[in-house]
Amino acid sequence: MDIYWETIGPLYAYASRRCGGQRDVAEDVTQETWFRAVREWRKRGIPSSPLAWLTAVARNLIVDQLRRAHDVPLDTVSAADVLEAMDRNEDTNSAEVVLAVTDALRRIPKAEAQLLEAFHFERCKVAQLATSYGISERAVEGRLRRARERLRNELETTLKADRGLV
Numbered sequence: 411m412d413i414y415w416e417t418i419g420p421l422y423a424y425a426s427r428r429c430g431g432q433r434d435v436a437e438d439v440t441q442e443t444w445f446r447a448v449r450e451w452r453k454r455g456i457p458s459s460p461l462a463w464l465t466a467v468a469r470n471l472i473v474d475q476l477r478r479a480h481d482v483p484l485d486t487v488s489a490a491d492v493l494e495a496m497d498r499n500e501d502t503n504s505a506e507v508v509l510a511v512t513d514a515l516r517r518i519p520k521a522e523a524q525l526l527e528a529f530h531f532e533r534c535k536v537a538q539l540a541t542s543y544g545i546s547e548r549a550v551e552g553r554l555r556r557a558r559e560r561l562r563n564e565l566e567t568t569l570k571a572d573r574g575l576v
Contacts, residue, residue: 417461443468473512514564522557
């Protein structure tokens, strides 16, 4: 039960930020994530990093929830617009942006997705990330640059596919 109390706050905060401020969706995602955790963990045991497991499940549920709740037209969004909004910490709560980013993050390497999420959504500073990863700030900046480029490529693919251009 300690795992629940240790992870419920960060999990709900993650879901809330990623759901574009839609409280009902964040609550549904948090509840469904824990329902799946209980079911899976009884069968397979608790993973070594429960919060990472919960966050991965929540990320997938958020994409599914947003797709079901909205027929989200991504034709008004560009990869450059999304990345600029993320850099300025603004307009990242629209359903279009949340869906595009969340979907693209699922398709890039997990370590890169986690780094981008920590930097852009959790608002961790480069110095904090360097300490957390045990690497230099310059190395964090390099990883962020490469991860953003991969995210940009995935966003462009997602947005082109939505427009029927792929």
